[in-house]
Amino acid sequence: MSSATLAPSPSSVFDTRTEALFAQLKAGGLWKHLRMLEGPMDATVKVRGFGECLCFCSNNYLGLANHPEVIEAGHKGLRDFGAGTASVRFICGTFTPHEEVEARIARYMGTEAAYTFVSCWTANEAVFPTLCEAGDIIISDELNHASIIDAVRLATVIKKGVLKSLYKNNRLEGEDSLEARLKEARASKDVTGQIWVVTDGVFSMEGSIANLPKMRKLCDQYGAMLVVDDSHGHGVMGDRGHGTHEYWGMFGRHEGTEARRHEGAGRVDIFTGTLGKALGGGAGGFIAASRKVIELIIQRGRPTLFSNALPVTVACSSSKAIEIIEREPGRVKKLRDNVAYARKQIKAAGFDVLESPTAICPIIVHDTAKAIAMSQRLLELGVFVIGFGYPVVPEGHARLRCQVSAAHEFSHIDALVAALKKL
Ligand SMILES: Cc1ncc(COP(=O)(O)O)c(C=O)c1O
DSSP states (O other): OOGGGOOOOHHHHHHHHHHHHHHHHHHTTOOOOOOOBOSOOSSEEEETTTEEEEEOSOOOTTSOTTOHHHHHHHHHHHHHHOSOOOSBIIIIIOOHHHHHHHHHHHHHHTOSEEEEESOHHHHHHHHHHHHOOTTOEEEEETTOOHHHHHHHHHHHHHSTTOEEEEEOTTOOSSTTSHHHHHHHHHHOTTOOSOEEEEEESBOTTTOOBOOHHHHHHHHHHHTEEEEEEOTTTTTTSSTTSOOHHHHTTOTTOOTTHHHHTTTTOOOOSEEEEESSSSSOSSSOEEEEEOHHHHHHHHHHOHHHHHSBOOOHHHHHHHHHHHHHHHHOTHHHHHHHHHHHHHHHHHHHTTOOBOOOSSSEEEEEEEOHHHHHHHHHHHHHTTEEOEEEOTTTSOTTOEEEEEEOOTTOOHHHHHHHHHHHHTO
């Protein structure tokens, strides 16, 4: 074969299509810029090239990411236990701070037990591929977080015969609803095992919440297990920040889980969550559930058997963060007051922002390039807010996502609104 007829090398195929994508993103104003922060995460942050800016785009909901006690707990963990675990948990990577933080998480979430991972992404990937078997079906909200979507896909690949279906966001009755999917599952001859229902507690791009009591009722009616990823809910929702289940009056219904299973008690069967947002903001994720679920995750979960433990410094700082939240419920109240004030002021400035008790205030602008351009302009005005477009949200639904924190003062929110008005 002459060199002229040779197929292009695999690397040149990759180069050509990647360069084409980059050119398209840049031409369409869709290129994402990573902003460099030159100091800690707080109500204000130092952004390279822009100086001190108000930060309205972090998940630092309770202002604990830069709290002196949280920092000191991390330091102490580093001093007492060193820099690395150097092992998977079941080999020799379980340290006493893991035991402590897991006990604290279980108490905080109101479950029998908890287990930590390096991220909530990993925790979600542990849940379904481990707990599901052939003949099971996972019914998932269409707007669930990407980590849930991928975890469900993974379960169907790893365990042949695991099925999945989607329902319209937060639609519990009627066409394409959760109830419709539950009915289909019950009627299907292929569904011979467990039915699972999974939802975000707080939808991260909408700032809306799942109706957990109604979902629980449906799950009980159709014999389904309810799984809730409350990454944006714990620390935020409910009077003491336990999460979306506390908001709905479902906290503390986990005692005697097995005995209450058929009593219709308003409980969530399995929570997943992150330590990288309100709970210290470091990194890490968890599953909080019954002892039986956690034991199965320890025995059989691929991320538990094949991936390193949560760094001990993070276990220590997260543990301290949860202790502070329990000790100072005023933080959650301050966040709630800030959220109400921010929504009121943003609306008064003429922007359309979804009504909800969550700390996520999306301002819908539809066009991705417009959202990115607006966030660039805001940064020039000293306010750090990110514009989200496709593929993070569906095409045509681009938005500026303002996230409020207990670290903010009303004056910070006034400055955000003043900058929004200039756009
Ligand atoms: C609902 C939800 N689940 C999971 C994650 C992933 O969390 P982590 O950063 O701990 O992997 C996020 C983070 O954005 C999230 O919003």
